[in-house]
Each structure stands twice: as C-alpha cells, then as structure tokens.
Amino acid sequence: MGDTMSNLGDAFAGESQANRKYLAFAKKAEEEGYPEVAKRFRVAAASETVHAHAHLKVMGGLNSTAENLKESVGGENYEHVTMYPGFMDIATSEGNEDAHFSFFAANEAEKFHEKMFAEALADPANAPAKTFYVCEVCGMTYENETPNACVVCSAPKSRINEVA
Amino acid sequence: MTRVPFAPEEAGRCLCGECPSKPDEMKSFYCARGKSTAEVARRGCLCEECSVQIDYNLADSYYCILGAPE
Numbered sequence: 001m002g003d004t005m006s007n008l009g010d011a012f013a014g015e016s017q018a019n020r021k022y023l024a025f026a027k028k029a030e031e032e033g034y035p036e037v038a039k040r041f042r043v044a045a046a047s048e049t050v051h052a053h054a055h056l057k058v059m060g061g062l063n064s065t066a067e068n069l070k071e072s073v074g075g076e077n078y079e080h081v082t083m084y085p086g087f088m089d090i091a092t093s094e095g096n097e098d099a100h101f102s103f104f105a106a107n108e109a110e111k112f113h114e115k116m117f118a119e120a121l122a123d124p125a126n127a128p129a130k131t132f133y134v135c136e137v138c139g140m141t142y143e144n145e146t147p148n149a150c151v152v153c154s155a156p157k158s159r160i161n162e163v164a
Numbered sequence: 165m166t167r168v169p170f171a172p173e174e175a176g177r178c179l180c181g182e183c184p185s186k187p188d189e190m191k192s193f194y195c196a197r198g199k200s201t202a203e204v205a206r207r208g209c210l211c212e213e214c215s216v217q218i219d220y221n222l223a224d225s226y227y228c229i230l231g232a233p234e
Contacts, residue, residue: 097198098191098201147176149176151172153175153193159181
C-alpha cells in the first residue's frame with residue numbers, strides 16, 4: 001500500500017475498471033435472460049462511477065476544460081501512435097488474432113478521438129456543433145453521418161448510435 | 165478474382181454484420197480479413213448479394229469459414 005495520492009490513483013483505476021466490467025456483465029446477464037441480475041450489475045456500476053469521480057476529484061485530476069482537452073489529445077495520441085501499434089505487433093507475433101483486432105479497432109477510433117478533441121481545444125467556447133455516433137460493436141466513432149456499415153467492423157448502420 | 169483490400173471503404177460496404185451465420189465477435193469482413201477464429205454455424209450467407217463480392221469477382225461464400233480468397 002502506497003501513500004494516499006498513490007492509493008487514490010489505484011482506487012480510481014480500480015473503480016473505473018469495475019464500472020466497465022459490471023456494465024459488460026450486465027449486458028451478458030441481459031443476453032442470458034437474467035434481468036434482475038443485470039440490474040444489480042448496473043446498480044453497482046453506477047455506484048462505482050460515483051466513487052471513481054470522487055477519487056479523481058480529490059487527487060486533482062479534474063482541471064479546466066481546456067486543460068482536460070489538452071490531456072485528452074495527448075492521451076489519445078499516445079494510444080494510437082505508440083501503445084496500440086506496439087500491442088498489435090505483439091498480438092501478431094503471438095498469433096492472437098482476436099486481440100489484434102480488438103487493439104486495431106480501438107486504435108482506429110483513437111485517431112478520430114484525437115482530432116475531435118483537438119478541434120475543440122482550438123476554441124472550446126466555439127467548438128462547432130456536430131452530431132457524433134459510436135459503433136456499439138467496435139467503438140469506431142463518426143461525425144455528422146454514418147456509413148451503411150462500420151468501416152472497422154462492418155456492423156450495420158443500425159448499430160451505430162448517436163451519442164448526445 | 166482480385167484480392168479484397170483491407171480498406172475502410174470496402175469494410176463499410178460489407179454485409180457480414182447482418183449475416184445470420186456471423187459468430188459473436190468483433191471481427192468481420194472475412195473475405196478481406198480472413199476466417200473467423202470462432203466456430204461458425206451455417207445459417208445462411210449474405211456474401212453472394214454483397215457489392216464487395218460482386219466488385220471483386222469473388223466466387224465463393226462463407227469466407228468466415230473458408231478464409232480470404234487468394
């Protein structure tokens with residue numbers, strides 16, 4: 001166990017991961033016909049989100065919107081320039097096709113995310129009004145219009161949803 | 165027959181995402197990306213009506229099982 005700032009970081013990471021994991025568990029429970037179990041996972045996920053946000057705030061991870069955008073541009077850039085390409089190379093060398101495609105799909109979306117944040121960072125108060133969509137299968141992100149099928153995973157247009 | 169390029173504009177025309185045989189996985193566009201690593205049950209195939217198949221003169225179907233044509 002480290003000092004409190006280190007523990008806040010660990011707690012934020014753990015609660016964030018639990019939130020995502022519980023939402024995935026809830027989706028699986030719904031698919032398997034257990035709506036009351038799914039509800040419990042969603043409840044815990046919502047609670048973990050509150051915990052994660054509280055830890056992030058206390059550890060000083062919430063700054064001005066301009067600073068948050070700058071951090072996000074850097075994070076997305078790192079992911080698609082360094083992290084995911086390296087992960088894809090390793091997955092290929094290990095013959096893990098599923099992991100490679102999962103990394104590839106994320107990498108394609110991160111490129112868009114960097115541009116999306118960078119555009120807003122240029123002038124946050126006057127970020128152009130756009131409509132954004134996310135593919136619920138692979139996470140690919142689109143602005144203003146969507147293709148007939150996702151350009152990364154070929155999911156049909158009906159599974160590319162607007163995010164307000 | 166021409167090898168299907170692994171390109172976004174082609175993936176965006178692929179019908180695999182709506183196919184009744186598609187296994188539950190993120191991967192798709194099998195005529196370009198190769199066969200599925202999952203077990204595929206033959207419940208019908210949309211490749212024969214796909215514009216990618218037509219434009220690249222592909223002759224088979226079930227690329228999710230057969231893999232990308234050479």
